[in-house]
Every structure is written in C-alpha cells, then in structure tokens.
Amino acid sequence: MREREGKRRASYVRDKRAGLAESGFLEVSDPGVYPTFTLAPRPASGNLNYTDAEYFIVEVQANAYSTATSYLDTITLRYQGTLPTPTPTATPTVTPTNTLTPTTTPVPSYNIRYSNELGQTSSNWSVDETGYIQTAVQTVGEAFQIQLNTSTPQNAFNRVLTNGADPQYVYFFKAEGNSSNVTIFYPTELSKPNFAVTVAVGGCLTVNNNGLPRTVVCNWGTQPGQSAPYPIHAIVHELGHVFTNRSIISSTDTHESTRGLLYAALHGTFSGNCTPAFAPINNPDPFAGMVFSESACETINDLRNADGLVMGIIASTSSWVRGERGWGSGPDNVFTPFQQHPLDVFPSDPPDTQVDETAADMFLNWVYRRRTNNPPTYQTTVPGTWEGFSNQQWLNNAAGGDDFNYPGDARFEWMNRVMNQIYSLKGW
Amino acid sequence: MVNKRMLRSVLFTLLLCVLLVGTGQAQNSQQVIRNLPPMAVLDVQYSPDGRYIARVYAQGRLEVLEAASNRTVLEDTVALPHPLQRAKVDWSPTGDQLAAGIGAQIYIWDVGTTQLLETINAGGSEPLVYFEDGSFIPEGFVSLQWNSTGLLLMAKSMSSRFTIWSKDQLVFIVDQVTGNNPVPIVWLADDRHISNGTSVFDIQDPTSRFIPRQGQPLEGVLNNCGPYSSIATNANRTLIVQATIYDCIVITDAFTGDEIGGYQISEILSLYENDLELIEHMNPIWDVSWSPDESVIIAVDSQGAVRVVDIATGSVTLIAQQSGPLYAVDWADTNTAIAYGGSTLGEDTVFATVSVAEVDRLMMSAARQPEFAITPAADR
Numbered sequence: 001m002r003e004r005e006g007k008r009r010a011s012y013v014r015d016k017r018a019g020l021a022e023s024g025f026l027e028v029s030d031p032g033v034y035p036t037f038t039l040a041p042r043p044a045s046g047n048l049n050y051t052d053a054e055y056f057i058v059e060v061q062a063n064a065y066s067t068a069t070s071y072l073d074t075i076t077l078r079y080q081g082t083l084p085t086p087t088p089t090a091t092p093t094v095t096p097t098n099t100l101t102p103t104t105t106p107v108p109s110y111n112i113r114y115s116n117e118l119g120q121t122s123s124n125w126s127v128d129e130t131g132y133i134q135t136a137v138q139t140v141g142e143a144f145q146i147q148l149n150t151s152t153p154q155n156a157f158n159r160v161l162t163n164g165a166d167p168q169y170v171y172f173f174k175a176e177g178n179s180s181n182v183t184i185f186y187p188t189e190l191s192k193p194n195f196a197v198t199v200a201v202g203g204c205l206t207v208n209n210n211g212l213p214r215t216v217v218c219n220w221g222t223q224p225g226q227s228a229p230y231p232i233h234a235i236v237h238e239l240g241h242v243f244t245n246r247s248i249i250s251s252t253d254t255h256e257s258t259r260g261l262l263y264a265a266l267h268g269t270f271s272g273n274c275t276p277a278f279a280p281i282n283n284p285d286p287f288a289g290m291v292f293s294e295s296a297c298e299t300i301n302d303l304r305n306a307d308g309l310v311m312g313i314i315a316s317t318s319s320w321v322r323g324e325r326g327w328g329s330g331p332d333n334v335f336t337p338f339q340q341h342p343l344d345v346f347p348s349d350p351p352d353t354q355v356d357e358t359a360a361d362m363f364l365n366w367v368y369r370r371r372t373n374n375p376p377t378y379q380t381t382v383p384g385t386w387e388g389f390s391n392q393q394w395l396n397n398a399a400g401g402d403d404f405n406y407p408g409d410a411r412f413e414w415m416n417r418v419m420n421q422i423y424s425l426k427g428w
Numbered sequence: 429m430v431n432k433r434m435l436r437s438v439l440f441t442l443l444l445c446v447l448l449v450g451t452g453q454a455q456n457s458q459q460v461i462r463n464l465p466p467m468a469v470l471d472v473q474y475s476p477d478g479r480y481i482a483r484v485y486a487q488g489r490l491e492v493l494e495a496a497s498n499r500t501v502l503e504d505t506v507a508l509p510h511p512l513q514r515a516k517v518d519w520s521p522t523g524d525q526l527a528a529g530i531g532a533q534i535y536i537w538d539v540g541t542t543q544l545l546e547t548i549n550a551g552g553s554e555p556l557v558y559f560e561d562g563s564f565i566p567e568g569f570v571s572l573q574w575n576s577t578g579l580l581l582m583a584k585s586m587s588s589r590f591t592i593w594s595k596d597q598l599v600f601i602v603d604q605v606t607g608n609n610p611v612p613i614v615w616l617a618d619d620r621h622i623s624n625g626t627s628v629f630d631i632q633d634p635t636s637r638f639i640p641r642q643g644q645p646l647e648g649v650l651n652n653c654g655p656y657s658s659i660a661t662n663a664n665r666t667l668i669v670q671a672t673i674y675d676c677i678v679i680t681d682a683f684t685g686d687e688i689g690g691y692q693i694s695e696i697l698s699l700y701e702n703d704l705e706l707i708e709h710m711n712p713i714w715d716v717s718w719s720p721d722e723s724v725i726i727a728v729d730s731q732g733a734v735r736v737v738d739i740a741t742g743s744v745t746l747i748a749q750q751s752g753p754l755y756a757v758d759w760a761d762t763n764t765a766i767a768y769g770g771s772t773l774g775e776d777t778v779f780a781t782v783s784v785a786e787v788d789r790l791m792m793s794a795a796r797q798p799e800f801a802i803t804p805a806a807d808r
Binding site for chain 2: 343
C-alpha cells in the first residue's frame, strides 16, 4: 500500500430534491486520471473524514456557507492502495452541446467549444486535454463567481468571458504539435475564415482577433516536450488573455480602448504613467485605503512602501521590473505553474508583449488565490496557505525563500483593486 | 516636427544604449552590468562660499577645483572594479569638509589641508547590486547629505543601505537596509526627519521606518509625470523638489507632503500611439537644484538639456544643450554661477559652468511656456 497526499478537484453537485446548495453532494475528481465519483453529502460545518471511498481517504474541512463565497472547503485526498487505471471520461462528440460534464442538474453550461466539436474532427483534444480545459474553465469560473457573487461559476464565467460576444463562446482549437505554423479552422456554420498563426510546439496562444471567436490554440503533440508542463495553469493563463481582451472599453486612452483595462493597468506599472481608468484624479481612486498604502496605479510596493518595489520602475535607473517576488511559483528562468510566461525564458519580448504576458500571469495568480484565500487576507501568513500569489522570492533565479515583506499579498491586493475597477467599469 | 521626432528617436536610441547597455559588460551570459562611461561626471557641488567646486566621476575619481581659476586643489581616485552609475559629494555647512560617496565608501576630506579624515563603509558588501530586472549595478550612493549643523551625515546606497553617521561619536546612529529600490532621500529642516518625498523617517522613532504621508496630490502630475528620478530641498529644507522620468518638476511641502507646484517642461504624453513611442518620451531628469532665492529651479536630463523653471510663472528656459546625458547640476549658494556635468555620447566628460548673469539674460530672452504649470499659491 502506498499513500500520497494531494489536492484534487472537489465540488458540490446541487441536490435537486432539496434545491439548496447546502445539501449538495461532494464530488471528487482528478480529470483524466481518476474517475469522477459522488462521495457523500456535504457536512454542514466542521471537519469530516470519509474513509469508505474506493481510492481515497478524504478529509474535508467544511467552511461555513456564505452567499458571498459559496463553498471553499479544504479537501485533502490520501490515495490508498494501488493507483487505479485511468478511466476515460466521455469524449466530446460532434453533437453541438454546451455540456462538458453531463449532470442532471439545471446548472447552465460553460460557453466553450472544442475544435473536435462542430465537425472539426481532424483536430482532436485528448481525454486528458479536455480534462485540463474543463478544470481550468471551472477554476476561472469559481474565481469569477466569488468576485461577482453569482449563483454558479458557469454564470460568472459566461457573464465575464462570453456574453454578448459573437459567437458567444470561447473556442479551444487543438493543433497537432508537429509545426509552429498553425491554421485555425472554424466550424463551417460560423462562416469564419481560416486564420493562420504561429504557435510554438508545446505552447498555447490566444487569438483575440476582431471578427473571429476568441480562440485558445494549443499546439500540443504527443512526444515529450510537445505539451505544456502545467497544462491547466497554461489554459488559465490563456483565459487571462481572453479576459484582457474582454476588458476593452470605449476610452480616449488607446490601451484601454484597444488592448483592454487589464493591459492598461499593467502598463501603468510599465511606463509609470496611469491611464484614466486607474488614475486617482479623474476617477475615484481604486487604490485608496490599501493595506500596502504606497502601491498605486504606477507601482506595486511591499511592506517597505516606496523602498520595497514588487513591480514597477526602479527609481534610480528608470527601468521596469516585472519582479521575482510574490508570484505563486518561480524562479522566472523556467516554466512553473504560476509563471507561464517567465521573463528570463522570453528575454527578447517587445514591451507590449511583456505587458500583455505579465497581465495574463497576474490574472492566473489572482484566479487561484481568489479561490483559495477568500475573503482576502493580507500580511498574515508567510509564504501562505493558498494557491497563487505567494509571499516568496526567487531572486536572480535562486531557490525560493520566504519573504516577510509580503510581496505576494501586495500583488494580490493590487490585482483585487484592479479587478474591482474592471468589473465596475464593465458592468459585469 | 518630423526632424525633431527623428532627432529625439536617435537621441533616445543612443540614450538607451548608454542607460540600458551602455558600457555595460556582460560578465557572462547571465549578468548584465549597468554603469556609465568612466569619464562621466556623476555629481557636482559648489562649496558654501562658492570658492571651490567638487566633482566626482564614474571611474571613482574625486576632484576639487578652485572655481575662479579651475586649478585642482584636491584629487583622489578610488580603485573600483566597475565604473559607477551613481556617486555623490556634499560639502559640510561650514565648507571645511567634503564628503564623497564613491563605491561602497564615504570619504571625508579636510579640503584646507587636503587630508583624508575618515573612511566610512556605508555601502553593501558586494561590489555589484542585483536588481529584479536581471541587471547588476555597481554599488554607489544615490544620496549623501550633511544635516544643517554638519554633525550628522546621511547616506543611502544603491543597495538601499540607509545610514546616518555621527561625526561626534564616529558611529552610525542609523544603519539599516530599507528595501530593494534606492529612492533618493533628503534631510528636512528640523534635522530630525528625512524624506523621500512620499514617506518620512524620524530618527527618534524606535520603529525605524519610513512612514507614508497622505499629502494632497496635484491634478495633472500623476497622469503625466511618472516616477521620481531625483530630489533636492530648498535652502532651509522646508520645500522638496522632485523631478520625474517624464520631464516633470514637482514641488512638495516638506512637512505636509502636499504637492504645491508642478511643471512639465517638455512634450506631454497624451498623444502617444504605442509603447515604444511612449518610452521615447521618457526623459529622466537626473538632478535638480534650487536657486538661493528659491525663485528658480534648474534641471539636467538624460537628453543633455540644462533648463531653468521660473517657479512663479512656470516659464522654462533652455540654458544649454549637450549631446549626451547629464547627471549633475548645482546652483552656487552665492548665487554667482551654476555648474553641471555628464558625458558626451562619445563617453567623454561634459562639465561646464554658467554665470547666473548669463542665466538671467537667457531667461529674459528665451523663456517659453511649459506643457503645463501649476504654480504655488502666492499666499502660502
């Protein structure tokens, strides 16, 4: 017998009979690896261990239900016995359907489509890969749900990323990983032209081209090195690009009107020059009253105020720092879960790419921490018990270490302010 | 307009080469060192009586000149592993001693006897300071200033080591690393507080922290000016002037933190089309100095301009235009001359003095209006 610990996907399925989320059932799954199974009714509160699961000992620390937070229970799974053979989940068919994981619940579906749906049979996501996408989409939806206080993550996801778009979904296109020259084919019913892009083998890219569906392309092959080392995080990062594009508003500022509010916010730190949406003079200051009081639209500072730069411009050199502290993982010379576009891996990025990719990585970290540190806490724990923005540093690509100046909290608070402002201005 | 833009573009490209790569040497493929040409003048200051000018070079050389004759009365060169990006000099209030922050050390000279009185280790232990943009900058000093009595010497190094050295006790009464972003600082009038413009440090506060102030900002400054790149105080240290990377000068009440005046002295940013064009507009003002009567502020920038701003009217006058970046400027306390320094694009020394009479003449004949000016209220 061997035993390992790990955190896996757990969610509550609404109990139709009761019609209340509080009486839902705990559903545990590890997409593409273990079968999804419904375990037991959720405890009302307190801790509960389930020991009769087939593959797991499940420890549940049930947090009190809140309309603002829904459930964010701590789920720890201990594998017991021989690890099971993965059981494939249902392969998406060519039947147009919004449902990714069929359930008997009335919960709306996520507005996403796979390229092997809608007749694109030559572009097949594997079972594992659809599991990655499903998990990423669910994760983003849960973060949005907390932010917007919606009834379901699906509602929140759709409201923020797809409602009102044409077509009204995010399209996931799978390339075969044998060339960086990729042509995206859209379903014939859309009457959209094919679109050629360059995507590194093993990488993903998001197409936010006006007139085409917002499309996440992953060029994943079957050989080692031909897929993302952290595929779920990679998809969340790409959805960050979708979010950035969705945050475009009508504005006299070109960044806000052509690249999106999230891009504009990050660009404020890059240039030291704030855009109207985030400048305190012309609008209510979204950064007023922060715990990290000297953070603003142009800089993220840590506990040391102006002397402790997390992201922004170095006073003595006028050079921009993306920063090596406060990310959920590092260092930045390799791919890690929470730096999907690390600076030292892409040292030749032009300025707008640096800003755009940093925005997507900030989104990625915010999504995970928003789910696992709710309500947000600042300056309480080093490095932190949550996922995403962590109070750690990886200076000069060294091994990570605790950082008691709370750079992760500073990034998180800054992003919360930015996201609040974006949701407000977009009316989501 | 096109020619001007092209010229700016060329100048900026060359500036980037100096600032971002410059004479920087790649020690290995992973290490980029940012420094300045060895012959660049990094700081300059007249003695209080105007008799001498002290200047320090990136190569670690200190010189004291007799202002009237340009005769060198003191010279010394510190052996350094790399040319510096920042170094500072400051005369004691009585003018008999000169502090020079070069590398990791502060050297205190008796200029009358040309004797080195003290060598104080106020920098970091490593010759190169790592920054999170992946670069290394040679240890140096971004701030060095005596208090009004000349008994306390404040310093801040590139490695953010912040010290206050007691001349009487020959020890540090403050010695701490403040962070990773070496923001320049200045003494305030009471000889008790030190400020970076937004935060204040009280040397008697046992918490030993820079405490943020919630001063009132000026409309227009935040949206147009960018982060601060240099700082100075007026003669009695009740007003702070800070200059920014986008050509702004901002005057702040030293004790309340309220911004009371702001000027953008070249093109505004609102018409930029893309990131590169925005960055083209970046023109850090690397040093500022008040006139003794506090009516004018002089500034030098990374594009080689020497400009003065009339505080009351906001009018701007170009005093000189050099081909390379300028890092240092000082208005003599005697109100007789200004001195400035930097380097040429060819990496030679730029150093010049201009009489105040000539500055006045230029201000009368060639002043123009700034991009915007918010002048201090007359009834302050």
